[in-house]
Amino acid sequence: MAVENDQHYEELLILKTIAETLNESDSMKEMLQSTLEKLLELTQLEAGWIFLAEDEPEYEHIADHNLPPALARDNKAPMRESVCYCLGLYWSGQLSQAVNIIECERLHNAVKYAEGDTHNLTHHATVPITVRGERLGVLNVGSPGKEHFNEEELALLESIALQIGTAVERTRLYEQKEKQAVDHMSRYIVDYYTSANEVTRYIWKVTDWDKLLTSIVEQIGVHFGWPESAVILKQENGLRLRSSYHRGSPHLMDKPLSLEDEEMVKALLTRSAEEQCICFNEGNDPILSFMKQSPYSAGLPLKVRDIHEEYYRIGMLFIGRDNEDFNSVELDILEVLADHISLVMEKIRLYEEWQGLLLAEERNRLARDLHDSVNQKLFSLSLMSRGLKEMLAKENNSQTWEAAEDIGTLAQNALTEMRTLIWQLRPYGEARGLLRTVTEYAEQLDIRLTMQMKETPSLPKTIEKVFCQIGQEALNNISKHADTNRAWLRIEKKEKEIKMIIMDRGRGFVPEKVNPFNSLGMASMKERASELNGRVDIRSEAGSGTIITVVIPYESGGTYEN
Numbered sequence: 001m002a003v004e005n006d007q008h009y010e011e012l013l014i015l016k017t018i019a020e021t022l023n024e025s026d027s028m029k030e031m032l033q034s035t036l037e038k039l040l041e042l043t044q045l046e047a048g049w050i051f052l053a054e055d056e057p058e059y060e061h062i063a064d065h066n067l068p069p070a071l072a073r074d075n076k077a078p079m080r081e082s083v084c085y086c087l088g089l090y091w092s093g094q095l096s097q098a099v100n101i102i103e104c105e106r107l108h109n110a111v112k113y114a115e116g117d118t119h120n121l122t123h124h125a126t127v128p129i130t131v132r133g134e135r136l137g138v139l140n141v142g143s144p145g146k147e148h149f150n151e152e153e154l155a156l157l158e159s160i161a162l163q164i165g166t167a168v169e170r171t172r173l174y175e176q177k178e179k180q181a182v183d184h185m186s187r188y189i190v191d192y193y194t195s196a197n198e199v200t201r202y203i204w205k206v207t208d209w210d211k212l213l214t215s216i217v218e219q220i221g222v223h224f225g226w227p228e229s230a231v232i233l234k235q236e237n238g239l240r241l242r243s244s245y246h247r248g249s250p251h252l253m254d255k256p257l258s259l260e261d262e263e264m265v266k267a268l269l270t271r272s273a274e275e276q277c278i279c280f281n282e283g284n285d286p287i288l289s290f291m292k293q294s295p296y297s298a299g300l301p302l303k304v305r306d307i308h309e310e311y312y313r314i315g316m317l318f319i320g321r322d323n324e325d326f327n328s329v330e331l332d333i334l335e336v337l338a339d340h341i342s343l344v345m346e347k348i349r350l351y352e353e354w355q356g357l358l359l360a361e362e363r364n365r366l367a368r369d370l371h372d373s374v375n376q377k378l379f380s381l382s383l384m385s386r387g388l389k390e391m392l393a394k395e396n397n398s399q400t401w402e403a404a405e406d407i408g409t410l411a412q413n414a415l416t417e418m419r420t421l422i423w424q425l426r427p428y429g430e431a432r433g434l435l436r437t438v439t440e441y442a443e444q445l446d447i448r449l450t451m452q453m454k455e456t457p458s459l460p461k462t463i464e465k466v467f468c469q470i471g472q473e474a475l476n477n478i479s480k481h482a483d484t485n486r487a488w489l490r491i492e493k494k495e496k497e498i499k500m501i502i503m504d505r506g507r508g509f510v511p512e513k514v515n516p517f518n519s520l521g522m523a524s525m526k527e528r529a530s531e532l533n534g535r536v537d538i539r540s541e542a543g544s545g546t547i548i549t550v551v552i553p554y555e556s557g558g559t560y561e562n
Contacts, residue, residue, distance in 0.1 A: 011156050014042045018160050022167040026174050028052075031167060032063040039160060040065055040141065043153075047121055048141035049079065050129070052168070055201070056091040057083055057343065059137070070116035071106060078106050078115070086126040090138050098127040098154035098161070101147060104140075120144035127157045131165035139164065189329050195223040196333050200340040209348055214252045216341055217245035220319065228294040228320035232257070232265055233302075235460075239265055239315070241290055261289050265299075269313055272301035277331045277338075294320025298331065300338035304346040317341060434464050438471045438489065445479040452490035459491075459498060463552050466532055467491070467500045470525045474502040474548050477521050482506025482546065498552050505545040525550070 021038045025031040036048050049064035049071075061079040064071075071078050084105040089095040101123050110118055124142030128135055139161050149157070199219040206212045217229040230244040239262050241255045257265060265288070271278055278299045291297050297320040301313045317338050319326075326334065386408060435451060442449035459467070471489065478487050484506035492499045525548070526536045534552035 011152075011159075014039075014156065015159055015163065017042060018163055022163060026171060028168065028171045028175070029062055031171060032164070033065075035164060035167075036063045036139075037065050043141070043156075044143075045141045045146075046143040047119075048124075048139070050137060050139050050164075051087060052129075052137040053087060053090055053135075057204070058200075059083075059087055062137075068107070068117060068119040068121050070110035070118045073116050078110065082106065082109075086138055086140060089126070090128060090135065095126065095128045095138070098125060098149075098158045100125060100149045100151075100154055102126045102140075104142070123147045125149045125154065125157060127154075127161040129161045129165045129168065131162070131169045134165075134169075136165050136168050192224075192329060192333050196336055198223050199337060203341065203344050206344065207348060207351060210252055212344060212348060213243035214250045216317070217243050218250035220337070221245040221248065221250070226319050226321045228291055228297075228318075230290050230318045231302075231315065232318065233315035234313075238262060242315075244290060246293070258289060264288055265316060268299050269301060269316060272299070272313060272316070276300065276335050277326075279325055279331070288318070291318055291320045294322060296321055296323070296325050298326050298334055300334055302338060302342045302345065304342060304349065314342075314345070434459070434468050434471075434491075437468050438475070441472050442475050442487065445475055447475055447479060447485050447487050449475070450486075450488045452488055457491055457493045457498075459493075460554075463498055463532060463554075466528050466534075466552065467498075467550065469528055470536070470548075470550050471500065471502060473521050473525050478504045478506065478546075481509075484545075493554075496554055498554055500550045502548045502550075503545065508540040508542050508544050508546050510540075510542050 018035060018039060021035045022031060024034060032050050036050055040046065040048050047064075047066040047068065049067065050062050051059045052062050053059040061076065064076070064079065067076065067079070086095065086099075086102050086105075089099070089102075102125070103122060104124050107118050107122055110116055121142055121144045123146065124140045127139040127141075129137040129139055139157070141157065202219050203212060203215050206215050213231055216231055220226060220229045227247045228245060231242045232239055233242050234240075239257050241253055241257060243253065244251050256262075268278055268280075280297055280299070288297070297318060300317045300319075302315045302317055303313050317334075319334060439449055439451075475487060478484065482504045484504055486505060488501075488503045490501045492501070522536075522538070529536045529550055529552060532552045534550060537549040537551070538546065539549075540546040
């Protein structure tokens with residue numbers, strides 16, 4: 001009983017000391033920093049940090065103590081640049097009480113990518129900071145080698161988190177009163193941050209790439225009243241103007257920049273490595289033709305992470321207005337907007353990659369199922385037909401023997417088509433490349449394919465993939481209908497378009513009698529080309545073979561890259 005009383009007294013003393021520490025400052029950052037240090041001292045824990053969080057993905061790393069080098073590197077960048085498991089639980093509403101115990105995702109990644117010493121800190125307790133049911137943030141504490149907190153420890157941490165929540169609310173109210181006491185400039189600043197909040201909330205809900213591009217410029221124009229904005233992105237065929245806003249009208253586009261504009265934007269991108277936000281006007285800086293009606297403009301880099309978790313610039317956001325240069329408050333707002341836009345772009349890119357992986361996985365599963373079930377049954381049917389023919393040959397029953405022969409032929413043809421289908425279901429492999437993929441497919445069909453160029457021209461990945469799919473379908477049609485095992489393929493690059501030609505010298509057909517676009521294969525070719533604003537032209541004559549020409553505008557296939 002005495003032990004329980006001593007423990008209870010110790011917990012009350014800790015809570016009293018924390019409450020006194022929380023009241024020592026009206027500065028949010030100072031208050032939370034000193035409180036965290038006192039908490040770790042009283043509980044004999046070694047490290048901790050505090051996040052104040054808004055709606056996903058907005059959070060602030062506001063306090064920390066004794067961070068291991070892996071988290072303290074680059075001015076504590078790992079604490080600001082990624083979202084961890086505990087914040088994910090917080091935003092999903094699953095973090096309602098102290099959790100025992102969360103394995104730290106930031107530390108796990110630091111070990112995985114050899115980003116520094118973690119001081120053997122692997123786990124931490126996570127406690128939601130709340131006040132009257134409102135969630136404000138997250139408190140994390142831990143020690144090297146400690147992987148468990150008992151119920152008494154968690155209960156104490158929850159009580160401390162409630163104290164912190166009350167102090168945070170008090171400090172915010174104090175700061176609001178301070179803001180109300182200042183002049184009109186404060187209201188001006190608040191209005192700007194409110195507008196920025198509206199823009200970021202809207203774009204974070206967007207999941208479609210084209211909708212995002214128009215939403216960016218439209219939302220900026222609507223909420224800030226700035227008359228012009230534009231998004232420029234790097235693509236495999238150069239810098240492109242992807243969306244613009246002009247005095248109330250947003251536009252989605254995919255236009256190449258003029259040579260003069262492209263050189264200017266490249267120079268601005270180079271400058272952006274040192275300057276996050278670049279202001280320029282017609283008095284002392286370049287004039288961009290797509291912003292020519294705005295004498296005062298600002299450009300900000302848009303950045304995403306590559307597979308090595310390093311940031312690189314994929315383009316720029318431009319804002320323009322009529323009357324004056326952007327001031328420091330507006331530049332801060334623009335930097336926040338550019339960061340959010342970059343994150344949303346990365347989110348959509350990762351989502352599309354995830355969707356592609358799901359599709360590839362499903363195609364692989366279907367191919368395996370077809371191979372393991374239908375393919376094997378067709379093979380068995382072919383063997384049974386062969387055995388039946390041998391039995392009937394001894395009985396000299398010609399009609400039944402011929403029927404068995406037909407069954408065997410159909411089974412063998414179906415088996416061949418099934419193997420071709422299974423091969424087609426394999427996801428297009430960029431590592432293999434267009435020529436190798438199409439050549440391997442021709443070999444599967446027993447077609448001798450001649451390439452009328454030494455190597456594949458450099459193509460945007462989207463166009464290369466579509467050419468591969470259409471090429472496979474064309475070879476499949478040759479195998480089925482052309483009555484030949486020879487085919488030729490050529491790819492030509494011109495200034496504004498890319499052309500693929502597939503030709504055979506088989507029996508051909510009369511277009512008036514056999515409409516190829518009524519067939520599934522031909523319709524599929526046309527549909528795939530139209531997705532990139534392209535077209536398919538088919539020329540054929542009976543006895544003279546068939547020529548399939550696929551033409552895709554070069555500007556339709558770009559994707560941004562470093």
